[in-house]
Amino acid sequence: MNEDLISKKELLDMTGISYGQLYRWKRKNLIPEQWFIRKSSFTGQETFFPREKILQRIDRILNMKDDLSLDALADVFSPSPGEVSLSVGEILERNIVTTISLNLYIESAGAPAQPEFSFEKMLIIYVLDKMLRSGDISLEEGRLLVRTLEAHFPERTGRECGVMLTRKMGVVAFMLVPGNGEIYMDSEVRTVVKLSMAQCTEELKLWMGGSEG
Template sequence: MTEELISKKELLDVTGISYGQLYRWKRKNLIPEQWFIRKSSFTGQETFFPREKILQRIDRILNMKDDLSLDALADMFSPSPGESSMSVGEILERNIVSSVSINLYLETMDSVQQPILGFEKILIIYVLDKLLRSGDISLDEGRLLIRTLEAYFPEKTGRECGIRLTRKMGVAAFLLVPGDGEVYLDSEVKTVARLSMPACTEELKLRMSGSEGS
């Protein structure tokens, strides 16, 4: 399915932001360069954006810019991992993920001690938790997801990848899609769930910073 686009003119009208704000946020890396899509139109060249992504991003910028600097927001929106690490106890105390998801992840580790987890490990658990809470996956499928992410993210896929959960005749498979582009499957394969790793990274940074909902 082709991603729906929104023109620059419509974007400015819908959000109420100015041309100057839009391009300042671009220079500050709050809006990725690749979201500015140049296309031919009857008036010449026109700029379009992925509709859902840009509207969500601008809404978050407007809601958070009074509490965080533009540089802090740029770090929040970056797909790169933060320097943050947390103990299992702190993750549970702050309700970042559920105990079910933490324990399922710890099953895969050799250590008998509860470790300090870096951002990327917490991100894997966060993705697992989202899919478990949604009811899209079983515990066994959760273990498969952990193995898949541990093996291929981000070294093989890059940080801008997408996750697809597919099923065919009751058999689940996870696909990691570099660049989070479209995947074309045969008609008997059903896409059950789809997640963006950059979006999950952003959500997790917000939760870890305590800025969610601010």
């Protein structure tokens, strides 16, 4: 499958940013190097970007750059987990997730009674909480989600995978899609929800940063 691309000229025209801003954000690691795709065109070599990813990223940068420094934004957009770890009490005090989601994770993952959670574990709980809050999944389906993420994320999928919930004839399935790519299923399979783990990582970092102190 060929990814939908946007040229650099079209990107600058559409977003209103300058050439200098674009490459400054690249140097600051706000935009990944691999998103700058060099391709041949009738004018010679031209730079293209994955359309959906770059437009979403620039929109987020423009909306947040007045509140956060470029270095802080680079940390938010980094797929790497944070080095922070929090206890149950700290997680609940900061209102990062609900008690229901936290307890469901502890039960499903077999976590110790008084655990310290790494950022990676908090990310799994955050994804669980998002799906429970939206009403997309039941508690039993939440247990299946936790077991799926615990078994495969990120060692087998990479940190930028997508997590999908599908249903067919009443049967539910969770799928982790490496690279947040597209998959194709028969017409009777309904995609209930699809989340980007990279985007959830950004949201959790912002939430934690905004809830400190």
